[in-house]
Amino acid sequence: MPAPTLNAAEVSAVIEMALSDHISFASIEREYGLSDSQVKELMRDNLKPSSYRNWRKRVRQFGDRREIYK
Numbered sequence: 001m002p003a004p005t006l007n008a009a010e011v012s013a014v015i016e017m018a019l020s021d022h023i024s025f026a027s028i029e030r031e032y033g034l035s036d037s038q039v040k041e042l043m044r045d046n047l048k049p050s051s052y053r054n055w056r057k058r059v060r061q062f063g064d065r066r067e068i069y070k
Contacts, residue, residue: 003041004033011046018043019055021062 006014014032017023018039025036034042044052 003038006032006042011042014039014042015046021058 010032014028014034017028017031018025025039028034028039029036040056043055047055
């Protein structure tokens with residue numbers, strides 16, 4: 001499925017939501033139509049490599065502890 005075209009403000013909002021520890025991938029998908037893999041790709045393209053790795057590590061750790069997280 002092709003990713004929806006997002007303007008700069010929407011990309012910024014998605015990044016902010018993804019960085020939040022309280023917003024799930026499902027919430028982002030409902031609001032912006034991006035799957036979890038599309039969100040990860042967007043984050044990889046817009047964050048510094050070290051910031052992306054740290055974010056993925058945090059998401060995985062929370063996911064292991066709370067199934068509903070992201």
